[in-house]
Amino acid sequence: MLSENNDNPEEIRDKDKTQKSVLPKTTTRSLIKTVASYLPAQATPLQKPVIDDDFIDSPTIERVYESIKYNTLCFEYSISPKGGLRQWIKLNISILLLFGIPILIFVPLATYFVGGFANISQLLAMGTKFLFDCALNILKTIFVLIAIVSVIYIILKLIAFFFQKRSDRSNNKNDYINVPPNSK
Numbered sequence: 001m002l003s004e005n006n007d008n009p010e011e012i013r014d015k016d017k018t019q020k021s022v023l024p025k026t027t028t029r030s031l032i033k034t035v036a037s038y039l040p041a042q043a044t045p046l047q048k049p050v051i052d053d054d055f056i057d058s059p060t061i062e063r064v065y066e067s068i069k070y071n072t073l074c075f076e077y078s079i080s081p082k083g084g085l086r087q088w089i090k091l092n093i094s095i096l097l098l099f100g101i102p103i104l105i106f107v108p109l110a111t112y113f114v115g116g117f118a119n120i121s122q123l124l125a126m127g128t129k130f131l132f133d134c135a136l137n138i139l140k141t142i143f144v145l146i147a148i149v150s151v152i153y154i155i156l157k158l159i160a161f162f163f164q165k166r167s168d169r170s171n172n173k174n175d176y177i178n179v180p181p182n183s184k
Contacts, residue, residue, distance in 0.1 A: 043087035046080070049073035 049070055055063060079085055 043083035045082050046073075046077050046086070049077055 051070055052058070052066055055066055058066065076085060
């Protein structure tokens, strides 16, 4: 077999060495590393903010911008000179991006599909109600037909009973002809 493929046993061993199987443990580690790469690194201490040297010579808009920037940096430095606040904000923004983007993509899709399921369930409920109403109407019709047939049957039985009684009375009246005379 080896001679047919023109492969050396050494080349086959080299190919086997290059193809490594992926273990679940390494997959978990790589996933953790990937997620950790999106999160910010350790907090770095902040430098004390300073005003630019050419602040007084700058145009008005640049001076306004520079003063707002200086006051904001002074406020941040006074709250957290070791950079913890900046780290916390970066962490929250990273988590927001890590979870927020998929949520922004999948929640509208899920809402759309749930709305479709609601429409389907509403149609199923309407169909079930229709079938129930049809079955109820069929049962009502059967009960009415049974009642009508029962009434007709009773009326016919009464008529038959009435004619049978009448015929029995008429037979009794004619019976005196066939009665033998009294022997006195």
